[in-house]
Amino acid sequence: MANFWGLILNENMKIYRRLRTWIMFAFVVIVPLAVSPMLYYADRGVGVFDSWSVTVVEGEILFLLINIFAVVIAADSVAGEFSRGTIKLLLIRPWSRSSILLSKYAALFLFALALMIAAFAVSMAINLPLFGSIDGSKALAYYGLHAIALVFVVTFAFMLSAALRSNGLAIGLSIFLLMASITRLFDALFGLTDKAWVKYVGFMHLNLVNYLEGGAGPIPNQETTLGFSVAVVAVYVVVFNLVTWTVFRKRDVAA
Amino acid sequence: MSSAPIVRLQNVSKRIGGRTIIDRISLEVGSGEVFGFLGPNGSGKTTTIRMMVGLMGLSDGDIRIGGRSIQTEFSAAVAQVGAIVENPEMYKFLSGYQNLLHFARMSGVSRSRIDEVVGLVGLEGRIHDKVKRYSLGMRQRLGVAQAVMHRPKLLVLDEPTNGLDPAGIRELRDYLRRLAREEGTAVFVSSHLLSEMELMCDRVAILQKGQIIDIRSLRADSDGGTAAQAADVVFDVDRSAAALDALGDMGAARKTDEGLVVHADPNTVAAINRRLVEAGIQVYGIRPKTKSLEDQFLEVTGSESIG
Numbered sequence: 076m077a078n079f080w081g082l083i084l085n086e087n088m089k090i091y092r093r094l095r096t097w098i099m100f101a102f103v104v105i106v107p108l109a110v111s112p113m114l115y116y117a118d119r120g121v122g123v124f125d126s127w128s129v130t131v132v133e134g135e136i137l138f139l140l141i142n143i144f145a146v147v148i149a150a151d152s153v154a155g156e157f158s159r160g161t162i163k164l165l166l167i168r169p170w171s172r173s174s175i176l177l178s179k180y181a182a183l184f185l186f187a188l189a190l191m192i193a194a195f196a197v198s199m200a201i202n203l204p205l206f207g208s209i210d211g212s213k214a215l216a217y218y219g220l221h222a223i224a225l226v227f228v229v230t231f232a233f234m235l236s237a238a239l240r241s242n243g244l245a246i247g248l249s250i251f252l253l254m255a256s257i258t259r260l261f262d263a264l265f266g267l268t269d270k271a272w273v274k275y276v277g278f279m280h281l282n283l284v285n286y287l288e289g290g291a292g293p294i295p296n297q298e299t300t301l302g303f304s305v306a307v308v309a310v311y312v313v314v315f316n317l318v319t320w321t322v323f324r325k326r327d328v329a330a
Numbered sequence: 331m332s333s334a335p336i337v338r339l340q341n342v343s344k345r346i347g348g349r350t351i352i353d354r355i356s357l358e359v360g361s362g363e364v365f366g367f368l369g370p371n372g373s374g375k376t377t378t379i380r381m382m383v384g385l386m387g388l389s390d391g392d393i394r395i396g397g398r399s400i401q402t403e404f405s406a407a408v409a410q411v412g413a414i415v416e417n418p419e420m421y422k423f424l425s426g427y428q429n430l431l432h433f434a435r436m437s438g439v440s441r442s443r444i445d446e447v448v449g450l451v452g453l454e455g456r457i458h459d460k461v462k463r464y465s466l467g468m469r470q471r472l473g474v475a476q477a478v479m480h481r482p483k484l485l486v487l488d489e490p491t492n493g494l495d496p497a498g499i500r501e502l503r504d505y506l507r508r509l510a511r512e513e514g515t516a517v518f519v520s521s522h523l524l525s526e527m528e529l530m531c532d533r534v535a536i537l538q539k540g541q542i543i544d545i546r547s548l549r550a551d552s553d554g555g556t557a558a559q560a561a562d563v564v565f566d567v568d569r570s571a572a573a574l575d576a577l578g579d580m581g582a583a584r585k586t587d588e589g590l591v592v593h594a595d596p597n598t599v600a601a602i603n604r605r606l607v608e609a610g611i612q613v614y615g616i617r618p619k620t621k622s623l624e625d626q627f628l629e630v631t632g633s634e635s636i637g
Contacts, residue, residue: 081435088432093423160419164476167383168436169409328385 082174086182090148096186099144103194106140107133111201126202126209131217131284133202137194138221142228142253145187149232150245152179153323157240162328172324176237180316183229191218191225213287220283227281227308228253234315237323256281262295269296277311280304334397335360336410336484336516337382341391344377344540351377353540354391359484359516364506366527366548367520368627369537375520378537379488382518384408396483409437412482416489418473422462426453426472429461430479437480447475467498474505478515485509487519491526503530528623536627548623562619563599565590568612576609577602591619 090096110133118124153176156162165175195218203209228249235245255261261278273279274297282293283304292299335358344352352374359365369375380386382393384400384407393400398407420429430444448457451471461469470490477485485506491499507530509515521527527534528548535545566589567573573590577583581592581602592602599616606613 085432085435088424088428089421092428159421160415160417161421163385163415164413164419164433165436166385167408167411167413168433169405170436171405325387327387328380 079174079178082170082178083181083185086152086178087185090182090186096148099140099147099190100193102140103137103144103190104197106136107194107198107201110136111198111205115205124206126206127213129202129206130198130209130214133198134194134217134221137198138225139253139257141187141190141194142225143250144190145183145225145229146232146249146253147246148186149183149229150236150242150249152183152233153236154240154242154245155236158242166328173320176320176323180233183233184226187222187225187229191222194218217284217287220287223283223305223308224256224281226312227277230312230315230319234319237319252278253281271297273297274299274303275307277307280307336396337518338394339378339382339391340394342378342381342388342393343390344374344381344386345389351540352381355537355540355542356391357535357542357545359518361483361514361516362510363533364510364517364519364531366531366534367518367537368524368527368534368623369520369522371522373537374540375522375537376488379413379486379518379520382486383411383413409480410483411486412477412480412484413486414470414473414477414488414490416492417466418469418476420461420469420472420476423460425460426457426464426468429472430457430476433476434479439479443479447479450478451475466493467495470494470498470502474502478509481513483514483516485515485517487517489521490519491521491523499526506530524624524627525622534623546626560593560595560598563592563594564588564615564617564619565592565602565606566614566616567606568614572609573606573611576605576611580605588619 111129114124114129114132156165166172195214199209199214231252232245232249235248236242239245256278261276274294279294280299283301285291285293286301286304292301292304338358339355342352342355343350355378357365367375367378377386381388382395382400384404388401393407395407396410398410400407420426421432424432427444427448430448431441433439434441434444448454451474453468453471453475456464456468461472464472477487487506490502494502503526506517506519510517519527519530532549533545533547535542537543564586565573570585570590574583574585577592581594581598583590583592583602585591592599594602603613603616
């Protein structure tokens with residue numbers, strides 16, 4: 076019997092043997108390479124930028140891209156097998172559906188991690204020589220806080236991919252969620268209410284960077300702690316996964 | 331089929347939304363047998379196959395492959411199955427080899443075995459090209475390669491010849507028969523093409539509206555049919571009316587569209603021939619009247635409601 080690592084290798088092969096994946100990496104590499112020199116020349120003789128602020132400016136752009144790219148891959152992960160018809164060949168192997176799903180989920184996180192590592196490495200490589208030293212642990216914490224929201228978004232997209240089996244719908248709804256979070260659409264909806272339950276809405280906890288500078292959390296009018304935000308996100312991630320697993324394990328494949 | 335059956339369906343039913351799609355199907359396929367699953371479109375062939383390979387759940391009954399239940403011992407059961415689904419779908423952005431590697435990793439197949447099956451299906455020259463540049467025939471070969479590389483005891487094919495050209499169909503048919511003969515693989519093929527099944531299969535089950543209405547052997551003459559048995563024989567003659575007169579009640583002769591049909595054993599056939607020749611009637615040909623599968627199919631299903 077083959078081992079589980081083989082399944083992850085398969086998922087990786089399906090991700091990295093495609094041109095689109097390398098275009099994604101190219102964008103992630105290009106952003107710091109383009110933005111840092113621009114800021115460097117604009118800032119000459121002014122001196123408002125340091126390594127930290129440039130890393131954050133680039134980080135906001137990078138994490139928007141990373142979220143979108145990860146959503147595209149996550150949405151394709153299960154739905155793509157259905158639309159290609161390869162699901163039929165995939166599920167008639169001596170592996171449970173749970174194992175196949177787990178290998179896909181794991182490969183998604185490896186992909187998201189690889190994008191983040193690429194973003195971080197290139198950012199550091201260009202910002203340190205141009206703008207001087209940075210508080211390394213703070214920079215990592217910044218990436219870490221973004222990563223928590225990324226887990227939420229990827230899991231959401233993965234759930235839609237498995238439940239709806241529609242690539243486009245999964246991408247569309249996940250990007251909507253992401254945009255709503257960035258443009259603070261949910262804040263506008265829920266922020267008006269001042270009701271206590273608003274802080275249990277998972278979508279409200281996608282801007283965690285606020286905690287880094289000692290902020291009172293992502294929700295206006297309501298003070299939360301990082302621990303609380305992480306707990307809320309974790310509960311939602313578990314629920315999304317329960318839905319994904321239940322739907323995928325039970326349903327007949329009639330495609 | 332002296333040995334235990336490779337696949338056994340026991341009272342398999344499938345209900346979807348209150349509608350019975352498959353109604354208490356039971357059948358067995360043994361080692362080395364090519365079994366045809368025949369029926370009009372919408373009769374439940376594909377649903378049955380999906381249940382056999384675990385893509386769909388059963389509402390009732392059980393399917394055992396090599397003695398293992400597809401429901402309770404899925405991995406052990408499905409490990410013995412290879413399948414070619416309609417229009418072999420592959421990862422088009424991967425090469426043929428990467429596609430095989432993908433499925434090999436899932437079944438624990440070695441790289442040397444991948445090379446072997448690539449040779450077997452004759453794809454050596456193109457295996458490292460992307461599948462999107464393959465012709466349909468090449469994709470079909472790749473489909474065969476992924477289906478047989480783990481040496482399954484049961485090979486399941488759902489409408490395998492859809493979209494293939496005559497040469498491709500012929501090739502697939504020869505390959506399946508060889509696999510059954512040489513490796514003892516049980517082959518389960520579904521199709522709505524009667525003539526094709528006739529050439530390929532040892533036995534066929536006829537499915538209609540979710541029920542098996544008949545299972546019959548297509549190799550009757552090879553299972554101990556003796557030379558002395560009486561059978562329907564067609565005589566091609568120039569004047570059938572005169573021939574009927576000449577024969578009298580010999581061989582219960584009757585006139586049909588095909589010619590003069592008699593029911594007789596070989597000795598009588600020779601005697602009839604002599605009688606006709608002596609009566610001055612030209613005999614152009616003598617051949618056994620075989621019932622085509624189509625005739626048999628229509629006979630069992632009746633002429634109504636055949637897709």
